[in-house]
Amino acid sequence: MIIAYIIKGILAPLILVILYSNSKALQNQEQQVRSFWENIFGEVYQIRKQTFVKNSAFKAEYNQSRYNVAESPVYCKKSDSYKMAHPDIVLQDYYVWRDYPPSNLPKKITLDRTFAVLDKVNPSKTASYKYENQMPLQLGFIYTTVSTLFNNYVWGKGLGCALQKYSHIPGKSSVAMKNQLIDNFMKYVRDFEKKNITNPECKRNASFIPETYRLNDENDCKAFFETFKTTDYQKRFKKYGPQYILKTNQHRGEGITVLFQNETNELLEEYNHGKECGNISKQVIAQRYISNPFLYKGHKIEFRIYYTIISTKPVIAYSYSRALIKRCAKPFSVHSTEKGAHVCNTAIVKNLVKTDKDDDEIEDEEFFIDWYLEGLEDLLIKQGRAKKGWLQAYLYPKIHRSLIHMTKATYHSFARDSTFGEFFAVDFLLDDNLDVWVLEVNYNPQVLSVTPDRIKRNYKMLEDHFELQYAYIKSKLYRLQQLGNALLKKDAKSILNQSKQVEELLRDKLESQFELSKDNLYIKIMDEGLPGTQAYTNLISKECLK
Secondary structure (H helix, E strand, O other): OHHHHHHHHHHHHHHHHHHHHHHHHHHHHHHHHHHHHHHHHHHHHHHHHHHHHOOOOOOOOOOOOOOOEEOOOOHHHHHHHHHHHOOHHHHOOOEEEOOOOOOOHHHHHHHHHOEEOOOOOOOOOOOOOOOOEEOOOOOOEEOOOOOOHHHOOOEOOOEOOOOOEEOOOOOOHHHHOHHHHHHHHHHHHHHHHHOOOOOHHHHHHHOOOOOEEEOOOHHHHHHHHHHOOOHHHHHHHHHHOOOEEEEOOOOOOOOEEEOOHHHHHHHHHHOHHHOOOOOOOOOOEEEEOOOOEOEEOOEEEEEEEEEEEEEEOOEEEEEEOOOEEEEOOOOOOOOOOOHHHHOOOHHHHHHHHHHOOOOOOOOHHHHEEOOOHHHHHHHHHHOOOOOOOHHHHHHHHHHHHHHHHHHHHHHHHOOOOOOEOEEEEEEEEEEOOOOEEEEEEEEOOOOOOOOHHHHHHHHHHHHHHHHHHHHHHHHHHHHHHHHHHHHHHHOOOOOHHHHHHHHHHHOOOOOHHHOOOOOOOEEEEEEOOOOHHHHHOOOOOHHHOO
């Protein structure tokens, strides 16, 4: 017994000494790894500055953000090197920053499915003092609703690190604002002629928006008002109802006016039958109204496709293969003067559901159809208008081709960096001839919990979205590890003489070992890191790419 106590008295301190020594050795080893990578990432920032920031409007000084999260000039060096020393942070986990309270469905999903960081921070909070919060080193995906953090942090230094993704693109208004989208679309189509692209199929496939006039453009405005003077317009109005719809840059059903007779008279009076064109500068577009929509149970339907630009260097885009199908609240008639018969926006539908108490048949579930586009194919097959495989052979290619052309028409204004991406919702209309038209593009789209099935689908969509974001972060981590191994082999201390190779390494590319899981519903439709028509999944022919 005495001997046992003696042994215990000797061994216990010895074990503590060994554990302490091992712990100290591990700490020293980690510090060496992090010091090595901090040096590398300090130079990575210099290379990114040379190739990305030098011509941008990003501000070097700190501007207090709406979140009151402190900026550190060494944050990215520390964050990226910490991840290199602890790669499981990237390889095994998702660290996501989402603002807004837990009642917001995307925030709830983030809290349920990821390591949510800064989870008590939201943009409406008023801080009692500056720098109330610190940016966590583990942060990988910045999924905030505020889309201008690049104005508050030195990008690549205080935020927007090499091993991070941000859910917004500086310059996205070129696609998200209706007037800018129309301007860019018109220029894009005109450029076909400048590039001597003569195949009419090229222009037809790129024409994803109905005939449109910009009323703040004098020539467009005058041409539009000339249409009212034609007998053809009068005949078509009498037979088919409204021929045009007005849109402003507002979203969610706001700013839409269907030009019935009274609305037309008001517009003619405001613009004095076109004589005020050039004098009225407000941004309004007049768009040909699709008066022959495909109907479901007598109601007009629209479908929403979610698509993500995962990177702008190179431009890489994915489409989500589950659509949200929305049914208009009122039965369709070309002569109906009820907005709910013509506009299928969720906000309008919900208001009608709440206010139209005389109609016992109105329920939320009726207006958010619980079948995918596969259900649309089944419906068309029953009607004898399509064959099995129509969706994959016809509709999806048309949708994806429209998204590709829309991206190509507008990405000239995007800031180019692999940290930038954007999550869009694009509303499409299918007409009775089975042609597809883009109605509206929404950024920061609402992800709602309207029905139990929608909640389930939205959980799946955002889980797939997080996997997609992190697949590209993991790929970049792998390439950086390869760089680090090569430097250690050569005992090299600097990468500044390898700026082109480093810049190429930072360009987004999905490495084969990080391919998306088989049940992930995102489909790549565009990757300009690939050559020729492969960049557009062979949906645009070579002769259309001059």
